Amino acid sequence: MEENKTTEENIIKPREKFKFNYDKYYKLMLLIPIIILLASLIYLGVFYSKTGDFIYKDVSLSGGTSITINGEIDQQLLNLGLQQKFPDISFTKLEDIATGKEIALIVESSASSEELKTEIENILGYKLTEENSSIEFTGAALSQEFYKQLITALIISFILMSIVIFILFRTLIPATAVIFAVFADIVMPLALIDILGIKLSAAGIAAFLMLIGYSVDTDILLTSRVLKTKEESVNTRIFKAFKTGFFMNITALAAVLPAFFIITGLPDSFRQIFLILAIGLFADILNTWLTNASIIKWYCEKKGIQ
Amino acid sequence: MRLGLRIWILIIALILALLSIAPWKALENGVLIRSIEVNSTEFNQGLRQGQIINTIDGKEVKNLQDFSDIINKKNFSTGIIKTIISTDQGEFILFSNKTPEFTISKIPTSNIKTGLDLSGGSRALVKAQEKDLSSSEINDLISVVSNRLNVYGIVDVQISPVRDLSGNNFMMVEIAGATPADLKNLISQQGKFEAKIGNQTVFVGGQDKDITSVCRGDPTCAVVETCQQSGEGYSCTFRFSIYLSEDAAKRHAEITKTLSVNTTQQGRYLNESLDLYLDDQLVDTLLISEDLKGRITTQVSISGPGSGTTNEEAFNDAEENMHKLQTILITGSLPYKLEIVKLDTISPNLGKEFTRNIILLGLVVFLIISITLFIKYGRIKLTLSVILTMFSEAVLTLGVAAMISWNLDAPSIAGIIAGMGTGVNDQIVIIEESVSNKHINLRERIKRALFIILGAFFTIIAAMLPLFWAGAGMLKGFALTTIIGVTVGILITRPAFAEIIRRMEE
Numbered sequence: 001m002e003e004n005k006t007t008e009e010n011i012i013k014p015r016e017k018f019k020f021n022y023d024k025y026y027k028l029m030l031l032i033p034i035i036i037l038l039a040s041l042i043y044l045g046v047f048y049s050k051t052g053d054f055i056y057k058d059v060s061l062s063g064g065t066s067i068t069i070n071g072e073i074d075q076q077l078l079n080l081g082l083q084q085k086f087p088d089i090s091f092t093k094l095e096d097i098a099t100g101k102e103i104a105l106i107v108e109s110s111a112s113s114e115e116l117k118t119e120i121e122n123i124l125g126y127k128l129t130e131e132n133s134s135i136e137f138t139g140a141a142l143s144q145e146f147y148k149q150l151i152t153a154l155i156i157s158f159i160l161m162s163i164v165i166f167i168l169f170r171t172l173i174p175a176t177a178v179i180f181a182v183f184a185d186i187v188m189p190l191a192l193i194d195i196l197g198i199k200l201s202a203a204g205i206a207a208f209l210m211l212i213g214y215s216v217d218t219d220i221l222l223t224s225r226v227l228k229t230k231e232e233s234v235n236t237r238i239f240k241a242f243k244t245g246f247f248m249n250i251t252a253l254a255a256v257l258p259a260f261f262i263i264t265g266l267p268d269s270f271r272q273i274f275l276i277l278a279i280g281l282f283a284d285i286l287n288t289w290l291t292n293a294s295i296i297k298w299y300c301e302k303k304g305i306q
Numbered sequence: 307m308r309l310g311l312r313i314w315i316l317i318i319a320l321i322l323a324l325l326s327i328a329p330w331k332a333l334e335n336g337v338l339i340r341s342i343e344v345n346s347t348e349f350n351q352g353l354r355q356g357q358i359i360n361t362i363d364g365k366e367v368k369n370l371q372d373f374s375d376i377i378n379k380k381n382f383s384t385g386i387i388k389t390i391i392s393t394d395q396g397e398f399i400l401f402s403n404k405t406p407e408f409t410i411s412k413i414p415t416s417n418i419k420t421g422l423d424l425s426g427g428s429r430a431l432v433k434a435q436e437k438d439l440s441s442s443e444i445n446d447l448i449s450v451v452s453n454r455l456n457v458y459g460i461v462d463v464q465i466s467p468v469r470d471l472s473g474n475n476f477m478m479v480e481i482a483g484a485t486p487a488d489l490k491n492l493i494s495q496q497g498k499f500e501a502k503i504g505n506q507t508v509f510v511g512g513q514d515k516d517i518t519s520v521c522r523g524d525p526t527c528a529v530v531e532t533c534q535q536s537g538e539g540y541s542c543t544f545r546f547s548i549y550l551s552e553d554a555a556k557r558h559a560e561i562t563k564t565l566s567v568n569t570t571q572q573g574r575y576l577n578e579s580l581d582l583y584l585d586d587q588l589v590d591t592l593l594i595s596e597d598l599k600g601r602i603t604t605q606v607s608i609s610g611p612g613s614g615t616t617n618e619e620a621f622n623d624a625e626e627n628m629h630k631l632q633t634i635l636i637t638g639s640l641p642y643k644l645e646i647v648k649l650d651t652i653s654p655n656l657g658k659e660f661t662r663n664i665i666l667l668g669l670v671v672f673l674i675i676s677i678t679l680f681i682k683y684g685r686i687k688l689t690l691s692v693i694l695t696m697f698s699e700a701v702l703t704l705g706v707a708a709m710i711s712w713n714l715d716a717p718s719i720a721g722i723i724a725g726m727g728t729g730v731n732d733q734i735v736i737i738e739e740s741v742s743n744k745h746i747n748l749r750e751r752i753k754r755a756l757f758i759i760l761g762a763f764f765t766i767i768a769a770m771l772p773l774f775w776a777g778a779g780m781l782k783g784f785a786l787t788t789i790i791g792v793t794v795g796i797l798i799t800r801p802a803f804a805e806i807i808r809r810m811e812e
Contacts, residue, residue, distance in 0.1 A: 130652075206773055209770060213728070213762070228754065
């Protein structure tokens with residue numbers, strides 16, 4: 001009997017300690033995501049003033065040509081021959097997942113498809129046909145329009161999401177906390193994508209829309225556990241929600257990370273969706289369990305919710 | 307053990323999805339009739355597009371090779387011979403002296419259709435130059451372009467109006483399989499054809515206007531002739547006859563009546579020539595022989611050039627030009643000057659690699675999620691039910707996609723995977739809600755889980771909806787499969803999974 005009691009105490013102790021610390025530091029913990037969010041916003045602001053836009057755009061959003069040449073292609077040779085005439089030329093290799101063998105090389109430039117195609121044919125010494133290559137061309141005006149519309153779609157999507165959240169929770173602060181967390185979930189990955197120098201495609205922006213839906217479920221879990229149940233203390237409810245939600249984040253990451261890292265033999269636009277979802281999920285861990293959790297705890301304290 | 311209603315619904319839905327996908331089609335032999343010439347012997351006997359040919363003259367046709375072997379052995383040039391074609395819709399007996407006038411392709415391995423970026427083909431997004439077209443104007447345009455492509459001989463083409471978020475109207479042309487040479491001109495060339503003498507128009511292109519018929523495919527009145535070396539390359543000339551309407555022929559007579567005759571070394575011709583303009587560019591000048599002066603003649607011979615570095619190339623070029631001009635003369639000009647704003651031609655070869663990679667990706671995702679779940683819960687039954695539910699969701703989504711004949715492109719598949727990701731999340735919520743807080747009853751706990759799941763469901767729908775219209779709907783597939791995925795989730799798999807968990811816990 002004596003022994004049993006001590007083990008029980010040992011189990012309870014760390015939790016007590018956690019509770020103590022959490023009560024004391026949760027407002028401080030809120031500072032971490034806020035600092036990261038501010039830094040991201042400042043970075044995006046500086047980025048905007050330098051480049052005139054919030055992201056680097058690939059040819060699907062800025063106009064130009066993307067040629068995928070099947071087979072193992074000498075990138076060095078192409079680069080050497082094309083750089084002079086097309087200063088904005090860029091390359092991506094596609095590799096087969098199982099064998100690691102190069103299956104194609106993607107060449108991108110803002111040039112017209114005829115110009116780029118002819119030049120590549122001259123260097124490689126054979127004609128590019130539909131048997132050995134794919135050519136995608138998007139006009140500059142159209143891609144500008146696409147870009148504008150996708151950004152509009154992102155904003156509409158955010159507004160619709162906010163409405164749904166308000167209908168779900170019907171209280172100002174908890175709903176705003178969720179919406180704020182989702183906002184941070186978009187801004188942080190956006191800044192990171194820019195820092196990494198990744199050129200976003202149309203599909204990449206669609207991934208940001210998806211992120212809105214993807215990141216919100218842990219926030220709903222947290223808020224509904226804290227506000228809609230009364231069984232245990234607020235801290236225990238937050239902690240239990242964290243245990244569930246964190247595991248949800250991990251499994252979701254397990255689903256999207258391999259799509260980016262392992263599958264190198266898929267179109268770039270395809271992989272980009274998963275990269276953005278993965279970065280977004282990391283940001284979501286931060287924003288749900290530091291930002292949203294702290295605000296909701298603060299709210300409970302003010303309102304005297306036990 | 308009696309299965310609950312919700313589990314039965316899942317099982318029935320899965321069976322329906324499988325029926326819709328029909329994966330057993332992969333086991334069938336035969337070839338598919340992809341297109342068939344209307345009013346051909348075959349068509350008149352009842353053969354139709356979409357039928358599957360199983361045998362010809364009693365010989366089994368397993369694949370495309372068998373088909374061409376059997377047809378090549380039959381000697382159609384010797385006269386009318388009998389062919390017995392047996393299809394999935396009955397047997398047809400043909401008597402003909404021509405090789406069958408239909409195109410065939412491999413039978414599909416299931417009802418799932420893949421998009422251009424996976425199966426290859428070309429896609430063009432077209433708008434009018436310097437003019438915003440209304441939806442009815444776009445529909446007019448579509449009928450002219452589809453007529454043109456049909457006359458040219460492109461079979462697997464889909465032309466649809468597309469409206470984007472800012473209200474712009476486009477025409478989307480999608481061609482599966484092989485990309486026709488010079489697709490760009492074929493779609494966007496206005497093709498305004500005019501034949502003039504001086505500055506008076508004699509006739510214009512289009513069978514509904516001045517031309518009653520155009521000779522094609524008949525070597526007596528449409529040929530490539532006189533190939534010769536010219537400079538460094540070769541050049542050839544094509545020639546074909548067209549037949550004018552009574553009105554146009556009279557106009558020709560009226561105009562030529564007033565002309566005088568010139569005597570040249572080649573012979574005696576009228577002092578003005580018949581100039582052929584295509585989109586206001588002079589393409590050819592024909593001398594009019596003296597005896598046509600003032601005569602009502604309905605037959606006019608049209609000629610034009612072709613060039614290339616070798617004799618063969620020049621010949622093919624001339625043939626291609628002739629084919630294009632014939633098409634334009636038959637179908638007339640497009641109502642607007644067009645501009646191709648997006649043109650993609652996707653090689654069918656890379657698509658196979660993509661499909662293989664996607665299947666592998668699916669397996670890897672299943673494996674990683676199983677391992678993660680097993681580490682967390684240490685229960686094989688539980689892990690298996692999550693994985694089975696995930697798998698059911700993918701099958702149901704594919705089933706719906708097959709049912710509505712949706713072409714699965716790369717964004718659509720990304721949507722399915724993303725949808726599965728939210729599916730797993732929801733299932734974790736159900737598990738966690740049902741194993742925690744044991745002191746309140748299970749029904750209440752599952753109700754709470756469903757609140758969270760419904761909330762997530764509506765936000766995902768809200769988040770994806772704008773994608774249906776943004777960017778001319780190019781990413782529609784992503785939104786569509788995600789929405790299908792979460793919807794079958796909320797209606798079918800989630801309730802069934804909750805039921806399974808309830809049974810496990812009780």
